[in-house]
Structures are given as structure tokens and as C-alpha cells.
Amino acid sequence: MKRIAGWLAAVVGALALMGVLAFQFMPAVQDRVFAAGARRQLARQSQLPTGDEAIRVVLCGTSSPLPRLQAAKACTLVVAGGRMFIVDIGPESTENLALWRVPTPQIAAVFLTHFHSDHIGELGELNMQGWAQGRTHPLDVYGPVGLAEVVAGFNTAYSLDRQYRHAHHNHGKGLLPLAAGVMIAHPADFVQPGDVPSGRTQIVYSAGGVVVTAIETDHRPVSPAFSYRFDYKGRSVVITGDTVFNAGLAGAAKGADVLVSEAQAHDLQNIMAREAEAVGQSTLASVLKDTSRYHINPVEAARLANQAGVRELVYTHIAPPLVFGFLKTPWLRGVSAERPNGVTIGRDGLLITVPLDGSAVRFDQLQG
Ligand SMILES: [Zn+2]
Numbered sequence: 001m002k003r004i005a006g007w008l009a010a011v012v013g014a015l016a017l018m019g020v021l022a023f024q025f026m027p028a029v030q031d032r033v034f035a036a037g038a039r040r041q042l043a044r045q046s047q048l049p050t051g052d053e054a055i056r057v058v059l060c061g062t063s064s065p066l067p068r069l070q071a072a073k074a075c076t077l078v079v080a081g082g083r084m085f086i087v088d089i090g091p092e093s094t095e096n097l098a099l100w101r102v103p104t105p106q107i108a109a110v111f112l113t114h115f116h117s118d119h120i121g122e123l124g125e126l127n128m129q130g131w132a133q134g135r136t137h138p139l140d141v142y143g144p145v146g147l148a149e150v151v152a153g154f155n156t157a158y159s160l161d162r163q164y165r166h167a168h169h170n171h172g173k174g175l176l177p178l179a180a181g182v183m184i185a186h187p188a189d190f191v192q193p194g195d196v197p198s199g200r201t202q203i204v205y206s207a208g209g210v211v212v213t214a215i216e217t218d219h220r221p222v223s224p225a226f227s228y229r230f231d232y233k234g235r236s237v238v239i240t241g242d243t244v245f246n247a248g249l250a251g252a253a254k255g256a257d258v259l260v261s262e263a264q265a266h267d268l269q270n271i272m273a274r275e276a277e278a279v280g281q282s283t284l285a286s287v288l289k290d291t292s293r294y295h296i297n298p299v300e301a302a303r304l305a306n307q308a309g310v311r312e313l314v315y316t317h318i319a320p321p322l323v324f325g326f327l328k329t330p331w332l333r334g335v336s337a338e339r340p341n342g343v344t345i346g347r348d349g350l351l352i353t354v355p356l357d358g359s360a361v362r363f364d365q366l367q368g
Pocket residue numbers: 114116219222242
């Protein structure tokens with residue numbers, strides 16, 4: 001028995017060695033191996049279920065502006081009624097969408113909460129990717145007043161790229177039509193810059209049973225700033241964008257199934273500010289200190305969820321970054337007293353399923 005096992009090991013070893021040598025020295029073998037791998041990758045379908053029995057939310061970016069390798073900046077994907085929507089498109093988030101094979105040409109609209117760079121950094125990239133992969137119409141973008149300037153700026157910045165790609169890939173077959181490569185701004189002007197936030201709302205999108213409501217929120221001095229509420233067949237999801245606690249938002253989020261709230265643990269952020277000062281980074285220290293004045297902390301977000309009577313609270317835009325799992329304990333300090341049934345700290349790829357039949361919200365993870 002032992003002798004047979006020895007022979008077998010020798011044969012397997014010899015075959016493996018032959019395989020390694022063949023790959024090392026024979027280009028045809030290298031190409032065959034590469035082709036097999038490429039086919040496997042290219043045949044991978046999106047892991048995102050789109051069936052019409054639930055609203056689905058995927059966190060495509062959960063980081064605050066402070067860098068974290070495993071987390072893109074602000075981005076939330078909502079799927080309802082067979083339509084895909086993006087709320088904010090921060091740096092690195094389009095990489096996530098590509099890795100999960102999200103079909104970007106099918107994105108129905110983008111909703112921007114405000115124009116901080118960690119929320120809009122990859123608007124141009126998302127637009128170009130969707131167009132280069134086959135979108136045949138301009139991309140609709142919704143947001144507060146100021147949106148026209150932002151969208152025009154991205155359209156201008158990418159105009160040469162549109163021309164290069166059109167000239168290179170059109171092949172006289174109508175591929176990559178220039179007119180489809182731009183974005184169209186749909187600013188909601190019911191809130192004007194400088195208005196004192198009072199939680200006003202306006203429906204900004206309604207199609208196929210999906211209703212999207214912009215909610216005036218408080219991220220001053222950034223003004224206006226919006227949260228968004230998605231309603232579909234009796235279920236609803238609210239995404240806060242950046243905000244402080246405010247009663248208007250709690251009112252507009254009333255009865256939502258899921259609240260995706262930004263959150264910053266101010267006490268930890270202030271410790272970071274002190275340490276930045278101590279190592280001579282005074283500008284960073286000053287900026288870090290300022291952030292507490294226009295962000296909500298995890299306990300306040302829990303109160304907001306309670307006041308609105310939402311079923312599930314999911315944190316995103318996590319600040320400071322939770323680079324070690326054990327940091328969740330100080331980050332969540334005081335939260336369990338507010339939400340004894342638990343909360344969820346968001347991570348990139350978290351898939352939240354809100355069944356239309358009202359059954360329990362489910363949490364899964366998309367893999368890259
Ligand atoms: Zn902001």
C-alpha cells in the first residue's frame with residue numbers, strides 16, 4: 001500500500017513538474033492557460049439579484065474621506081422594480097461596481113446628496129464606463145442646486161476622452177455614439193443655497209412604481225444637501241448622505257424599512273485630531289476637529305432611526321476608519337442602549353434585501 005502511494009506521489013509530482021516546465025517554455029501552453037482564465041472571468045455574471053420581489057441595497061462605498069484600503073468612498077446602489085440607481089459615487093466606488101459585474105449601462109439614474117469630493121469623485125468615471133460598455137442614452141443625474149455646474153464640469157473634463165473613444169471604437173457601426181456619452185443634470189430647486197434646513201421634501205423621480213424623494217437635510221455650511229428616500233410597493237429605504245441629526249429628516253424617514261446612515265464617532269475623531277496635532281500635522285488636526293460639527297454620530301443616528309421608527313439601521317461613511325475589528329466597541333459606544341436589537345456596521349459589498357412581502361430584512365455579502 002505504502003509503495004503504491006509512493007509511486008502515485010512520484011507520478012503526480014512528475015506531471016506537475018512537466019506542467020510547470022511546459023508553461024515556462026511553451027508560448028502555446030501559456031496562451032491556453034490564459035484563455036481558460038480569461039473566459040472564466042468574462043463569463044462571470046453579476047452577483048446582484050434583480051428579481052422583483054424585494055428592494056435591494058448594496059453598499060458600494062462605506063469609507064469617509066480618510067483612506068481605507070478595503071473601502072471606497074460614499075456610494076450606495078439601490079435596485080427596485082428592475083431599475084438600478086446610484087446614490088453618490090465617491091472615489092474607488094466604480095472599481096467595486098466593476099468587480100461585482102454590475103451592468104453600469106443599465107443604471108437608470110444617479111442621485112447626488114451634495115458636492116463634497118468624497119461623494120462625487122467618480123461621477124465622470126461611472127458615466128464613461130456605462131457609455132463605453134454600451135449605454136445608448138445620456139446618464140440622468142439628480143441633485144441639489146449647483147448640480148448643473150458640477151455635471152457641466154465633468155462633461156467638459158471628459159469631452160476629449162469621448163472624442164478619442166468615439167473615433168477609435170465607432171467603426172462606422174454607431175458604437176459609442178457621442179450624444180449618449182454625456183450626463184444630463186436635473187437639479188431640484190425647492191431648496192436654495194443658504195436656506196435654513198427644515199426637512200422639506202420633493203419627489204424628484206417617479207417611474208415604474210419607484211418613487212424617489214429628495215429630503216432637505218443639514219450638512220451646513222454645505223447647502224443645500226439632500227437625503228433620499230426610495231419607495232416601492234410599500235417598502236422604503238432612506239439614505240442620509242452627510243448630515244447632523246435633525247427632526248426634519250426623522251420625519252421624512254418615518255416608517256422606512258432601512259435607514260442607511262452616515263456616522264462619525266466624534267470622540268474618536270477628536271482623539272485623532274489631538275494626535276495629528278502632536279505629530280505636527282496642524283492643518284489635518286484642524287480639519288478633523290471641524291468635521292464633528294456637520295456629521296452625525298452613531299448614537300444620534302440610532303436616535304434618528306428610533307424617532308423615525310425604522311426597522312434596520314445600517315451605518316456607512318464610517319469615520320474614523322475601523323481598521324481593526326476591535327475598534328467597533330469604542331465606535332459603537334452607547335448605541336446598544338438606543339437600539340438594543342442591534343445595528344449593522346456597513347462594509348463594501350453588503351447586500352441588504354428588503355422583501356416586498358414585509359418579511360425580515362436579509363444581509364449578504366457580494367464577493368469581488
Ligand atoms: Zn460632506
